[in-house]
Amino acid sequence: QKEVEQNSGPLSVPEGAIASLNCTYSDRGSQSFFWYRQYSGKSPELIMFIYSNGDKEDGRFTAQLNKASQYVSLLIRDSQPSDSATYLCAVNSPGGYNKLIFGAGTRLAVHP
Amino acid sequence: GAVVSQHPSWVICKSGTSVKIECRSLDFQATTMFWYRQFPKQSLMLMATSNEGSKATYEQGVEKDKFLINHASLTLSTLTVTSAHPEDSSFYICSASPGTANYGYTFGSGTRLTVV
Numbered sequence: 001q002k003e004v005e006q007n008s009g010p011l012s013v014p015e016g017a018i019a020s021l022n023c024t025y026s027d028r029g030s031q032s033f034f035w036y037r038q039y040s041g042k043s044p045e046l047i048m049f050i051y052s053n054g055d056k057e058d059g060r061f062t063a064q065l066n067k068a069s070q071y072v073s074l075l076i077r078d079s080q081p082s083d084s085a086t087y088l089c090a091v092n093s094p095g096g097y098n099k100l101i102f103g104a105g106t107r108l109a110v111h112p
Numbered sequence: 113g114a115v116v117s118q119h120p121s122w123v124i125c126k127s128g129t130s131v132k133i134e135c136r137s138l139d140f141q142a143t144t145m146f147w148y149r150q151f152p153k154q155s156l157m158l159m160a161t162s163n164e165g166s167k168a169t170y171e172q173g174v175e176k177d178k179f180l181i182n183h184a185s186l187t188l189s190t191l192t193v194t195s196a197h198p199e200d201s202s203f204y205i206c207s208a209s210p211g212t213a214n215y216g217y218t219f220g221s222g223t224r225l226t227v228v
C-alpha cells in the first residue's frame with residue numbers, strides 16, 4: 001500500500017464549479033497535511049496546510065481532514081481555468097526531520 | 113518571506129561529467145533541506161534529507177556516492193550528481209522550511225537536468 005494515495009485523474013470540471021480532490025494516507029502517526037499545486041514544468045507551491053480535524057478555509061480553497069478515516073480533501077470553489085494544474089497531497093512522516101511524503105497528484109482540468 | 117532559490121534552473125551535461133545544483137534559503141535559516149527528484153508525469157520522490165553540519169540522510173535506493181549532498185551553512189545546500197548518465201535526466205527540486213514542518217515547506221524553482 002502506498003503511503004499517500006490520490007486519484008491521478010484527470011478530474012475535469014466546468015468553470016465556476018466546485019472541484020473536489022481527495023487523498024488518503026497510511027501512517028496514523030502523521031500530524032500535518034499539505035496541499036500543493038504544481039503547474040507543468042514548475043515546482044510545487046503550497047496552497048494550504050491543515051493539522052486539526054475538520055475544515056480549514058482560505059479564500060476559494062477549503063481543506064478537510066478526518067484523521068479517524070485517514071482522509072484529507074481539498075475543495076476549490078468557483079473553479080477557474082487558471083486552477084488547471086496537478087494537485088499534490090503531502091503528509092509529514094513522523095520521527096526525525098519531519099520529511100514530507102507526497103502522493104502521485106491529481107490532475108485538474110477546468111474547462112470554460 | 114520563506115524564499116528558496118535554486119540554481120541553475122536548467123543544465124545540459126555530457127555523460128560521465130558531474131553537475132552541482134545549489135539550493136539557498138534567502139530570508140531564513142534552514143537547518144534541514146530536502147532534495148526531491150521528479151520524472152515526467154510522476155510525483156516527487158524524496159532523495160535525501162540535507163542536514164547542516166552533518167551527513168545527509170538518504171532514502172532507500174538512492175546512491176549516496178552518486179548524489180553527493182553538502183549542507184555547509186544554514187542557508188546553502190548543494191547536490192552534486194556525479195558521473196551523470198542519461199537516466200539521471202530529471203527535474204531536481206529542493207525544499208526547506210523557516211520553522212516547524214507544520215507550516216509546510218517552500219520549494220526552489222527546480223533544476224532540469226539533461227544528460228546527453
